[in-house]
Amino acid sequence: MSSDNSAPLSRRQFITGAAAAVAGLTIAPGVFLLKPAEAAQKADGPRWGLLIDTSKCADGCTACVRACHEENGVRSLGRPETDAQWIRKVNLTERATGHQHSLPVMCQHCEDPPCVDVCPTHASFIRPDGIVLVDKHACIGCRYCMMACPYKARSFIHEKLTDQKPHAPRGKGTVESCTLCVHRIDRGERTTACVEACNRDGHQAMTFGDLHDPDSEISQRLRDYGSTTIRADLRLNPAVRYQGI
Amino acid sequence: MQSVFARVGLSLPALLLAGLVLALSGCGKVEVPPASLLAEARGDQCVEPTDVMRRDHMKILLHERDEAKRYGRRNPDHSIVGCVDCHVSPTATREDPATHFCMACHEFNAVRMDCFQCHTDRPSDAAPSPHRNVELHESLERHLAVHTDASTNAVEVSIP
Numbered sequence: 001m002s003s004d005n006s007a008p009l010s011r012r013q014f015i016t017g018a019a020a021a022v023a024g025l026t027i028a029p030g031v032f033l034l035k036p037a038e039a040a041q042k043a044d045g046p047r048w049g050l051l052i053d054t055s056k057c058a059d060g061c062t063a064c065v066r067a068c069h070e071e072n073g074v075r076s077l078g079r080p081e082t083d084a085q086w087i088r089k090v091n092l093t094e095r096a097t098g099h100q101h102s103l104p105v106m107c108q109h110c111e112d113p114p115c116v117d118v119c120p121t122h123a124s125f126i127r128p129d130g131i132v133l134v135d136k137h138a139c140i141g142c143r144y145c146m147m148a149c150p151y152k153a154r155s156f157i158h159e160k161l162t163d164q165k166p167h168a169p170r171g172k173g174t175v176e177s178c179t180l181c182v183h184r185i186d187r188g189e190r191t192t193a194c195v196e197a198c199n200r201d202g203h204q205a206m207t208f209g210d211l212h213d214p215d216s217e218i219s220q221r222l223r224d225y226g227s228t229t230i231r232a233d234l235r236l237n238p239a240v241r242y243q244g245i
Numbered sequence: 246m247q248s249v250f251a252r253v254g255l256s257l258p259a260l261l262l263a264g265l266v267l268a269l270s271g272c273g274k275v276e277v278p279p280a281s282l283l284a285e286a287r288g289d290q291c292v293e294p295t296d297v298m299r300r301d302h303m304k305i306l307l308h309e310r311d312e313a314k315r316y317g318r319r320n321p322d323h324s325i326v327g328c329v330d331c332h333v334s335p336t337a338t339r340e341d342p343a344t345h346f347c348m349a350c351h352e353f354n355a356v357r358m359d360c361f362q363c364h365t366d367r368p369s370d371a372a373p374s375p376h377r378n379v380e381l382h383e384s385l386e387r388h389l390a391v392h393t394d395a396s397t398n399a400v401e402v403s404i405p
């Protein structure tokens with residue numbers, strides 16, 4: 001075999017060369033650090049998220065909660081202990097200064113959702129666009145996900161329901177949570193019921209958008225002003241981010 | 246022995262006759278939804294041929310369910326919301342299967358699965374079905390208003 005550069009590669013050279021090209025980093029012969037194919041795939045499409053500015057969120061205002069529950073047909077059955085909550089207002093008081101603020105908390109649509117990890121039937125899942133949902137055809141109502149969720153975002157339906165919304169099927173014996181208004185997103189709308197209600201009331205505390213699009217309003221705000229997430233120590237990378245807490 | 250056979254021979258046609266009567270009476274018990282309710286809920290044409298839908302509507306729904314749910318690739322033609330929007334009258338309920346297009350047939354065929362425990366059992370008022378032909382619907386209503394005998398709820402249909 002000739003030794004010039006144009007020589008055809010041997011089978012062994014071809015395989016090692018191809019592997020090196022894929023690997024990115026070779027630790028030792030035969031041991032490669034591979035970039036997870038899944039993560040690379042996720043970056044291609046959008047990842048929907050919310051940014052909540054708690055300094056603009058009015059104390060005592062529940063417009064987002066009411067709008068969400070109206071949109072998705074979530075009604076109180078008169079038993080607050082077991083009523084479903086897709087979104088709720090949380091009031092925080094800083095002990096040192098007494099400063100109070102109020103913020104909405106819903107499913108945080110984590111990139112690494114603990115609810116998906118623990119689900120025994122794969123009913124809890126994350127869509128390629130980052131929305132975490134419950135497949136109610138597969139949900140057996142074991143409520144592991146409710147225990148695993150650090151945000152207490154999920155609710156269990158204890159009773160028979162009627163008059164559900166066409167886009168939000170809900171039934172006894174399954175777990176549910178915020179869907180990030182997935183029916184609107186699939187229709188091509190780029191807002192959620194809570195964001196719409198907040199803007200309508202003039203608070204402008206919530207922004208919906210694509211976290212993967214550097215030109216989207218939410219990405220620009222995140223880049224310019226920074227943000228935090230609740231329980232950032234768990235490194236779940238939620239898609240719902242907060243400013244001012 | 247002979248008498249036993251003779252008795253069987255005699256009773257066999259009687260049994261068959263009784264079976265036939267029972268079967269017919271069973272059919273008679275199925276309450277056809279009132280013409281006005283069905284007409285109210287009728288689109289002009291289904292998304293697939295009628296024989297396909299009768300046999301395979303559950304397969305179509307199941308097949309595309311995971312695509313819609315897991316990946317957001319939704320086909321309004323093959324969604325359960327589409328079925329209900331077109332076929333079910335706004336005044337029908339699952340509690341009264343005789344008024345409900347889906348439930349009437351499910352009950353007749355002893356289908357245990359009840360989609361409408363979770364899915365809505367009546368069409369959405371906000372968005373009328375894209376398949377509903379409004380003109381045809383209105384002309385049908387006018388026709389029924391003229392040709393329906395209020396006392397018997399019977400409809401005169403003349404097939405050209």
